[in-house]
Amino acid sequence: MKITGKVIRYGDNVDTDVIIPARYLNTSNPKELAAHCMEDLDPTFVKRVKAGDIMVGGVNFGCGSSREHAPIVIKESGIACVVAKSFARIFYRNAINIGLPIVEFSGEIDEGDKLEIDFDNGVIRNLSKNTQGKFPPFPGFLQKIISKGGLFPAMEELK
Amino acid sequence: MQMTMSQKILAAHAGRKSVSPGELVMANLDLVLGNDITAPVAINEYRKAGASCVFDCKKIALVMDHFTPNKDIKAAEQTKKVREFAAEKKIENFFDVGTVGIEHALLPERGLVVAGDLVIGADSHTCTYGALGAFSTGVGSTDMAVGMAHGKGWFKVPRAMKFNLHGSLPKWVSGKDVILHIIGKIGVDGALYKSMEFSGPGVSSLSMDDRLCICNMAIEAGAKNGIFPVDEKTRKYMSEHSKKTPVEFSADPDADYDEVMDIDLSSLRSTVAFPHLPSNTRTFDNMPVVPIDQVVIGSCTNGRLSDLQVAARILKGRKVNPKVRTIIFPATQKIYLDALRQGLLEIFVEAGAAVSTPTCGPCLGGHMGILAKGERAVATTNRNFVGRMGHPESEVYLASPEVAAASAITGVITDPATL
Ligand code: SF4
Numbered sequence: 001m002k003i004t005g006k007v008i009r010y011g012d013n014v015d016t017d018v019i020i021p022a023r024y025l026n027t028s029n030p031k032e033l034a035a036h037c038m039e040d041l042d043p044t045f046v047k048r049v050k051a052g053d054i055m056v057g058g059v060n061f062g063c064g065s066s067r068e069h070a071p072i073v074i075k076e077s078g079i080a081c082v083v084a085k086s087f088a089r090i091f092y093r094n095a096i097n098i099g100l101p102i103v104e105f106s107g108e109i110d111e112g113d114k115l116e117i118d119f120d121n122g123v124i125r126n127l128s129k130n131t132q133g134k135f136p137p138f139p140g141f142l143q144k145i146i147s148k149g150g151l152f153p154a155m156e157e158l159k
Numbered sequence: 160m161q162m163t164m165s166q167k168i169l170a171a172h173a174g175r176k177s178v179s180p181g182e183l184v185m186a187n188l189d190l191v192l193g194n195d196i197t198a199p200v201a202i203n204e205y206r207k208a209g210a211s212c213v214f215d216c217k218k219i220a221l222v223m224d225h226f227t228p229n230k231d232i233k234a235a236e237q238t239k240k241v242r243e244f245a246a247e248k249k250i251e252n253f254f255d256v257g258t259v260g261i262e263h264a265l266l267p268e269r270g271l272v273v274a275g276d277l278v279i280g281a282d283s284h285t286c287t288y289g290a291l292g293a294f295s296t297g298v299g300s301t302d303m304a305v306g307m308a309h310g311k312g313w314f315k316v317p318r319a320m321k322f323n324l325h326g327s328l329p330k331w332v333s334g335k336d337v338i339l340h341i342i343g344k345i346g347v348d349g350a351l352y353k354s355m356e357f358s359g360p361g362v363s364s365l366s367m368d369d370r371l372c373i374c375n376m377a378i379e380a381g382a383k384n385g386i387f388p389v390d391e392k393t394r395k396y397m398s399e400h401s402k403k404t405p406v407e408f409s410a411d412p413d414a415d416y417d418e419v420m421d422i423d424l425s426s427l428r429s430t431v432a433f434p435h436l437p438s439n440t441r442t443f444d445n446m447p448v449v450p451i452d453q454v455v456i457g458s459c460t461n462g463r464l465s466d467l468q469v470a471a472r473i474l475k476g477r478k479v480n481p482k483v484r485t486i487i488f489p490a491t492q493k494i495y496l497d498a499l500r501q502g503l504l505e506i507f508v509e510a511g512a513a514v515s516t517p518t519c520g521p522c523l524g525g526h527m528g529i530l531a532k533g534e535r536a537v538a539t540t541n542r543n544f545v546g547r548m549g550h551p552e553s554e555v556y557l558a559s560p561e562v563a564a565a566s567a568i569t570g571v572i573t574d575p576a577t578l
Contacts (some may be wrong), residue, residue: 013347013436017544022523026226026233028199040546060348060381064544065523066283068200068299089352089383090283093313094299141183141313151301152208155309158185 001119003080003101004127005054009111010041012058014084016070016091019062025069033069034076051078054117056109058084062091071095081117083109083124096142097151107133161411163319164386165354168294168408172277173314180318180415188218189293190271191306192280194262195223199237200300201281202244205307213248214310220252220271221245222262225519227255230526260491260517263287263375263459268491270401274389275408279303279312284459284541286377289386290370292393292407296384317383319354320345321416324361326425331575333469334369335461335539335559338376339430341422343440351381353417356410358388361424367396368465375460376541379437429574431537432557435545443574449556453536454479454567455548456560457488457515458522461539464494466560471503473564473575474510480570485512486528492517512567524548530555537566 018041020033027033038045055074061084062070071094074082081101095102103117105124113128125132138146141158148154160177162170170178172186193201198221213219221241226234238255245253252271254260263284266272274292278285283297298312306312322341342349355377357370365373370387377385387393389407397405428442456462456470467489479485487507489495495517498504507514521528522540530536530549535556538548543555556572565575 015544017524017542017547021546022196022225022525025196026231026237028203028237040551060351063347063381064283064542066197066281066285066297066299068197068281068301071299072200086348086351088348088381090297090299093302097299097301139183151305151313152204152210152308155305155311158313159309159311 002116003052004114004116005052005080007054007056007109007111007113007115008045008049009056009109013060013063014041014057015064016062016067017064019070020067020073025067030072030076034073037073037077046077049077049079052080053078054115055079055082056084057082059086061087063088066090068094068098071098071100075100096145099146099150103135105133105135107131161414163354163356163414164388164408164410165294165319165356165384166316168275168277169314169316178316180316182316184314184316185311186277186314188279188306188310188312189276190218190220190278191303192220192222192262192266192278192282192285193303194225194282195227195234195238195241196225197281197300197303198241201304201307202240204301204304208304210308213250213307216249217251218310219250219307220266221250222254222265223259224261225523226525227259227518228516258492261459261462261519264463264490264494267291267371268400268493270403273397273401273403273405274393275406279306283378284375286382286384287371287375287459289374289377289384290367291397292387292389294384294386297378315352317352317354319356319416320350321419322355322357323359323419323421324357325359325421325423326361327364328424328427331561332427332429333559333561334365334372336427336430337424338373339432339437339440339557340427342376342380342438343430345380347379347436347438348381350377353382355380355382355385357386358410362387363390363392364424366465367392368463371463372460376437379541429559429562431562431572432543434543434554434556437541437543437557446572449535449572450570451483451537451566451572452534453528453530454483454485454563455521455528455536455538455540456563457490458540459490460541461560462488462490462494464497466539467494467498467503470560470564471506473561473578474512475506477510477568479511479567482570483567485567486515486521487512488515488517488520490517521548537563537572539563
């Protein structure tokens with residue numbers, strides 16, 4: 001799998017409360033929720049995000065609560081992949097479990113850069129800066145979950 | 160292979176003699192938890208996957224605690240969805256208005272978790288039960304749905320950090336100060352993906368409520384779980400609360416830790432985490448004057464009986480500052496009743512505080528005490544992220560019930576020792 005997209009960039013410790021504030025969690029409808037994605041950190045996000053964009057963060061992306069609504073609203077907004085220096089662990093597993101691609105990568109990326117991510121070879125190319133770097137591919141166990149389209153369908157094989 | 164306490168519990172539940180850090184294992188679960196925010200998402204997934212029966216109707220807990228009593232129509236629809244699912248699947252541990260308490264105070268109190276258990280919960284503070292010597296960790300709704308259907312979950316075997324505790328806490332200093340101190344030292348990702356294992360001679364001086372509070376905030380250091388060894392106090396607590404049979408695990412003497420930190424409990428001071436990160440801590444030798452508008456005492460971190468008792472000791476015969484809206488939330492119905500019988504609620508009401516039914520309420524900015532733009536609260540809760548208790552430009556200062564009660568009286572963040 002290979003994707004290309006434009007970067008929307010945030011800093012360190014982006015927490016699940018700013019990704020989707022708790023005051024909106026009285027619904028589990030992804031569309032309704034996605035209307036408030038990133039609202040407390042970046043009220044312009046919902047207006048400017050385009051399908052296929054790539055969200056980039058610093059360290060500890062997705063820290064805070066276990067709400068799966070966080071990766072769900074990011075996916076629902078059209079974000080094709082989240083790239084961060086590191087992920088909080090519950091966000092990491094939730095993203096995999098719902099099939100939102102995520103990549104751990106520490107290279108330099110700026111707002112608006114165009115990235116190409118090659119998942120099979122673990123290569124990330126910054127087309128705007130003409131640089132490239134590698135990221136470790138998922139272990140086989142997680143690849144199985146991703147290729148089956150989520151944890152539930154993969155369970156028959158993993159049990 | 161020498162293992163940590165957490166690794167041993169995982170190995171036992173994965174049917175393995177040993178496991179090593181970094182390995183991915185599938186393990187059997189003793190309990191699967193969800194609440195009124197995360198369970199509806201899990202139920203959607205469960206239905207989508209066409210799963211029929213749950214793995215064990217006794218080993219699932221559904222706790223309607225976040226927006227309870229239902230704050231609006233949407234919240235009511237969410238709990239209705241869970242209520243119907245619980246009835247259909249004959250789930251025994253479904254807690255609704257009248258029996259509900261904040262999940263992480265409720266489950267240990269109801270005896271649903273004991274030492275040696277492997278527990279997942281679709282709530283990040285599921286790590287609380289490590290206080291009982293269990294391996295428990297927060298997951299998402301899909302994990303919860305799969306857990307309900309199959310009784311299994313996947314885990315990456317964590318590495319660990321060890322916190323060697325010595326001595327005992329000074330007056331007016333409690334479990335909350337221990338964990339805020341640690342998070343202030345190691346940062347909000349200081350224990351990312353790792354277990355925080357507490358040990359040492361100082362453990363025995365900590366009450367079960369202190370240990371529950373400390374493990375509760377392991378997630379605020381990014382940890383996968385926090386865990387205490389099992390001792391006399393744990394055994395007494397479990398025998399008073401549970402009919403389940405505990406299994407005691409202990410770390411091997413030369414288990415591998417990424418880091419060992421020595422903490423002299425007697426040197427700790429009242430600690431406050433300033434906005435907007437739990438690691439942004441200060442003690443009173445270094446405290447500006449911070450006027451406040453609200454005090455919240457409660458939550459899964461500090462809404463237990465001993466928290467209310469210490470708050471009552473400070474508030475007794477005094478009045479809260481008229482500028483400070485003071486809201487006190489006993490975490491469960493049992494704590495509420497005990498506090499009522501011990502006369503604590505009377506002390507609170509006479510001091511000018513509002514006492515609420517158990518709910519997560521303001522802790523997550525849900526309802527029952529939301530902050531306006533520019534307002535500041537001292538809260539005994541566990542997160543002070545942007546917008547956590549209301550307006551994105553409001554501020555939350557995390558503190559112990561001792562500091563919160565003292566601050567309610569003076570109207571500024573106050574060291575309880577100076578009252
Ligand atoms: S009290 Fe706060 S932290 Fe605890 S479960 Fe409720 S919302 Fe979460």
